[in-house]
Amino acid sequence: MSKTSFDSQGIPHKARKRFGQNFLHDPAVINRIIRSIGPRTSDHIVEIGPGQGALTNQLQSSVARMDVVELDRDLIPFLRLQFGLNENFHIHEADALRFDFAGLRQSDEQLRIVGNLPYNISTPLIFHLVSYANIVEDMHFMLQKEVVDRMVAGAGDNNYGRLSVMTQYYCKVDLVFYVGPGAFNPPPKVDSAIVRLTPYKELPHPCQNTKVLDHVVKNAFAMRRKTIRNGLKNLMTGDEIEQLGIDPGLRPERLPLESFVKIADYLHNRDA
Incomplete structure (x- = not known):
């Protein structure tokens, strides 16, 4: 060549x-x-x-x-x-x-x-x-x-x-x-x-609205050194995050995909 x-x-x-x-x-x-x-x-x-x-x-x-x-x-x-x-x-x-x-x-x-x-x-x-x-x-x-x-x-x-x-x-x-x-x-x-x-032929963690998921992930990692509570404060409260079984004090890099999907589905249904 x-x-x-x-x-x-x-x-x-x-x-x-x-x-x-x-x-x-x-x-x-x-x-x-x-x-x-x-x-x-x-x-x-x-x-x-x-x-x-x-x-x-x-x-x-x-x-x-x-x-x-x-x-x-x-x-x-x-x-x-x-x-x-x-x-x-x-x-x-x-x-x-x-x-x-x-x-x-x-x-x-x-x-x-x-x-x-x-x-x-x-x-x-x-x-x-x-x-x-x-x-x-x-x-x-x-x-x-x-x-x-x-x-x-x-x-x-x-x-x-x-x-x-x-x-x-x-x-x-x-x-x-x-x-x-x-x-x-x-x-x-x-x-x-x-x-x-x-x-995937079948998504392992299907989300109800992928646009919401991308919005959540983008906000969470915009300032990755902040906690999820602070990174998502314009979308939801720390109490709401905690109600989903997710520690709001974690940084975004600690959250697995399924946790981001859980947050996105909650916001999609809350704001529907």
């Missing part, structure tokens, strides 16, 4: 900082990611930010349909030149943060989503993607190690926060492996990690 790709005019394409681009080029890492995904001939895979096609090449040749979502218009001609003649390949020039992934679905199939996600938009993009959990079989992403550590953290862990709670509400979250900076061109200043998100 070459470190530098060329567009349709033969011009090298350089990674752009404004898109948070770091192109994967290490063949060993690429092969390990492909093995972790395990593409099947019946799969419909959606790749976010294919970049120079490091993963695209192997995935496209192994699956029934491949859609890629790429924002950088300078990469579009290169991707069309490389993969455009394949009938199962479809490219969408779009911002993944605003893209309707449900529109790619054929009949009642489940999508498999993969991507080397830009570090500068990774958290809001994860929140956008989990909203499609009901039509997704699984998701495999390359992310900044720090972000993955937050996603997999449990209650009581210093990395536990809003991203942990809301991701784990919808999905089983597994760290697959870490990746060093040398696997990319240009090398980022941070370590990366592959994470697997597997949406």
Whole structure:
């Protein structure tokens, strides 16, 4: 795999900082990611930010349909030149943060989503993607190690926060492996990690209103050193929290997902 790709005019394409681009080029890492995904001939895979096609090449040749979502218009001609003649390949020039992934679905199939996600938009993009959990079989992403550590953290862990709670509400979250900076061109200043998100067929802690849940979690972690009583004082009293069997003196990082769901359900029913 070459470190530098060329567009349709033969011009090298350089990674752009404004898109948070770091192109994967290490063949060993690429092969390990492909093995972790395990593409099947019946799969419909959606790749976010294919970049120079490091993963695209192997995935496209192994699956029934491949859609890629790429924002950088300078990469579009290169991707069309490389993969455009394949009938199962479809490219969408779009911002993944605003893209309707449900529109790619054929009949009642489940999508498999993969991507080397830009570090500068990774958290809001994860929140956008989990909203499609009901039509997704699984998701495999390359992310900044720090972000993955937050996603997999449990209650009581210093990395536990809003991203942990809301991701784990919808999905089983597994760290697959870490990746060093040398696997990319240009090398980022941070370590990366592959994470697997597997949406639950049945939610372990279903909430009556996920918008209320997100509002509660956002407020609770806005100033994470405050107690739940203080963090949620604009939503409910300490006595109300205590009536739910939750210690209002705890900090938010001590509360498991089910406690946040219990608070959200209480507020939803109280204010209905």
